[in-house]
Amino acid sequence: MEFFLQLLINGLSVGLLYGLSALGFVMIFKSSSVLNFAHGQLLAIGAFFFLVLVSWLQLPVALAFLVTLAGSFVLGFTVERIFLRPLIGEPLIFVIMLTVGLSSMFKGLLLFFFGGNLQTYPDFLPASLGMQFGGITIAPVYVASSLMGVTFLVLFGLFFKYSPQGIFMRSVADNQTAALSLGVHVKKVFALSWAIAALVASMSGIVLGVINGINVHEISSIGLKVFPVVILGGLDSIGGAIIGGIIIGLLETFTSGYLSPSLRDVIPYIVLVAILLVKPYGLFGLVEIERV
Amino acid sequence: MENEKDDTLLLVNNISVVYSDVIQVLKGVSLKVPRGQIVSLLGSNGAGKTTTLKAISGLLKPENGKVTDGEITYDGAGIQNLSPEEITRKGIIQVLEGRQPFKYLTVEENLRVGTATRPLKPYKKDLEMVYHYFPALTKRRKTMAGYCSGGEIQMVVMGRALMAHPKLLLLDEPSLGLAPLVVKEIFRIIRLINEEQHTTIVLVEQNANMALKIAHYGYVMENGRVVMEGEAKDLTENPDVKEFYLGVGAGGTARSYRDVKSYKRRKRWL
Numbered sequence: 001m002e003f004f005l006q007l008l009i010n011g012l013s014v015g016l017l018y019g020l021s022a023l024g025f026v027m028i029f030k031s032s033s034v035l036n037f038a039h040g041q042l043l044a045i046g047a048f049f050f051l052v053l054v055s056w057l058q059l060p061v062a063l064a065f066l067v068t069l070a071g072s073f074v075l076g077f078t079v080e081r082i083f084l085r086p087l088i089g090e091p092l093i094f095v096i097m098l099t100v101g102l103s104s105m106f107k108g109l110l111l112f113f114f115g116g117n118l119q120t121y122p123d124f125l126p127a128s129l130g131m132q133f134g135g136i137t138i139a140p141v142y143v144a145s146s147l148m149g150v151t152f153l154v155l156f157g158l159f160f161k162y163s164p165q166g167i168f169m170r171s172v173a174d175n176q177t178a179a180l181s182l183g184v185h186v187k188k189v190f191a192l193s194w195a196i197a198a199l200v201a202s203m204s205g206i207v208l209g210v211i212n213g214i215n216v217h218e219i220s221s222i223g224l225k226v227f228p229v230v231i232l233g234g235l236d237s238i239g240g241a242i243i244g245g246i247i248i249g250l251l252e253t254f255t256s257g258y259l260s261p262s263l264r265d266v267i268p269y270i271v272l273v274a275i276l277l278v279k280p281y282g283l284f285g286l287v288e289i290e291r292v
Numbered sequence: 293m294e295n296e297k298d299d300t301l302l303l304v305n306n307i308s309v310v311y312s313d314v315i316q317v318l319k320g321v322s323l324k325v326p327r328g329q330i331v332s333l334l335g336s337n338g339a340g341k342t343t344t345l346k347a348i349s350g351l352l353k354p355e356n357g358k359v360t361d362g363e364i365t366y367d368g369a370g371i372q373n374l375s376p377e378e379i380t381r382k383g384i385i386q387v388l389e390g391r392q393p394f395k396y397l398t399v400e401e402n403l404r405v406g407t408a409t410r411p412l413k414p415y416k417k418d419l420e421m422v423y424h425y426f427p428a429l430t431k432r433r434k435t436m437a438g439y440c441s442g443g444e445i446q447m448v449v450m451g452r453a454l455m456a457h458p459k460l461l462l463l464d465e466p467s468l469g470l471a472p473l474v475v476k477e478i479f480r481i482i483r484l485i486n487e488e489q490h491t492t493i494v495l496v497e498q499n500a501n502m503a504l505k506i507a508h509y510g511y512v513m514e515n516g517r518v519v520m521e522g523e524a525k526d527l528t529e530n531p532d533v534k535e536f537y538l539g540v541g542a543g544g545t546a547r548s549y550r551d552v553k554s555y556k557r558r559k560r561w562l
Contacts, residue, residue, distance in 0.1 A: 178449075181351060
């Protein structure tokens with residue numbers, strides 16, 4: 001029982017992280033219908049950027065974290081500006097292939113600068129963050145990741161629900177022409193969704209780096225897990241992304257706990273195939289409102 | 293229409309519109325919209341009414357259309373081929389044909405999108421103004437727009453446009469597919485908006501009868517050209533308009549469509 005609870009808690013906190021990362025992916029898809037294959041590399045860039053700031057430049061952790069967030073926000077903005085904006089109005093497949101190209105480019109650059117070895121952050125989380133309930137210990141990093149996941153999911157939820165910019169973003173996702181007719185700056189919305197996507201990706205990248213160590217291949221492939229997550233949750237549902245993330249996180253930890261750690265990375269994709277067979281729109285994909 | 297120059301809010305001068313560089317839809321359309329008036333644009337399907345509105349609002353661009361000739365002057369400045377972002381910020385808002393709400397946003401969120409041209413200004417008063425014109429929306433404010441009735445959705449999309457404080461409102465077939473009583477209500481409100489907010493309105497309609505009742509001036513379009521224009525009440529009396537758009541024969545009785553040798557009359561207009 002204790003083992004079960006331990007797995008449950010670890011799974012939940014990793015799952016929240018996946019959900020957070022998938023949120024960025026879903027946002028780009030919702031506003032511009034682009035599947036971003038470079039999402040995993042955005043995670044990796046965030047993780048390495050943080051590494052540079054913390055280990056090489058020896059910045060205080062909190063400051064390094066904020067700088068990483070700001071930096072990845074700017075990066076997302078820039079990527080949209082330079083690479084995606086010229087392709088607005090072109091067929092979607094071009095844009096999607098572009099993101100595939102971007103993913104290789106980013107991966108190559110990261111390998112060039114940091115090599116393929118496993119790197120680790122200095123141990124910066126205070127041990128007091130860990131918790132102990134009876135026989136269950138929760139490592140500080142899982143506490144931190146859960147706190148971060150919940151905080152940012154709530155913040156983004158409020159942002160989309162109430163802030164003007166959040167409502168404009170949803171309006172573009174809903175009906176682009178109508179949004180244009182009311183003067184919504186659609187290009188700004190695209191840029192903002194890339195910026196937010198890069199921001200949440202780098203947050204998840206950092207935490208995953210703390211849990212598993214930082215390696216270009218490893219983190220990029222974790223980034224690819226957004227696919228099972230979002231397909232499980234429904235490609236266009238932010239709530240679904242979070243729940244999908246939690247389910248995949250739980251599946252992974254239970255698989256590695258009860259079956260075999262080597263199956264851990266396979267299970268999400270098996271689930272992906274199964275979901276596509278049974279519910280192609282995902283558990284929470286938008287059911288089109290049809291007016292007759 | 294012997295008004296002074298200052299009284300003209302929008303002047304469309306001999307514009308041609310081409311889609312995808314090859315398909316010519318408008319062939320020299322000219323319109324004059326005086327400040328504070330309702331100008332109606334009539335014509336059958338495919339006459340170019342919607343394209344004319346989109347040329348004004350800048351929405352041709354996303355559809356790969358372009359004003360190739362002539363100019364559109366608004367408030368003294370040329371606006372042809374500007375982006376919709378720029379044009380909406382000058383106070384021209386188009387209400388699209390076929391009621392396109394943001395289906396997954398609530399009614400109130402839909403209205404809030406109307407503040408996109410001035411995102412950080414307070415909007416509570418404007419919401420009250422919209423609910424004042426469309427009281428039916430008050431109890432629907434938390435409902436997803438996709439689940440509202442057709443009439444309510446028409447109110448949402450018009451209210452959304454009002455939130456932007458338009459100086460020039462372009463309405464594309466507000467009566468499309470609505471019950472006669474709802475149409476009557478919508479037109480009553482259009483007139484009210486014109487009178488109380490002093491909003492200049494260009495009204496595209498198939499329902500010539502209703503449109504000419506509230507409009508000051510009207511244009512009739514066919515095949516990408518303006519074929520007739522005049523004061524609304526003169527148009528109502530015109531035998532051709534009566535026959536083709538009001539469904540009343542020259543003798544004052546309704547005539548069957550097959551009795552009308554349309555091509556003969558049409559020839560006179562071209």
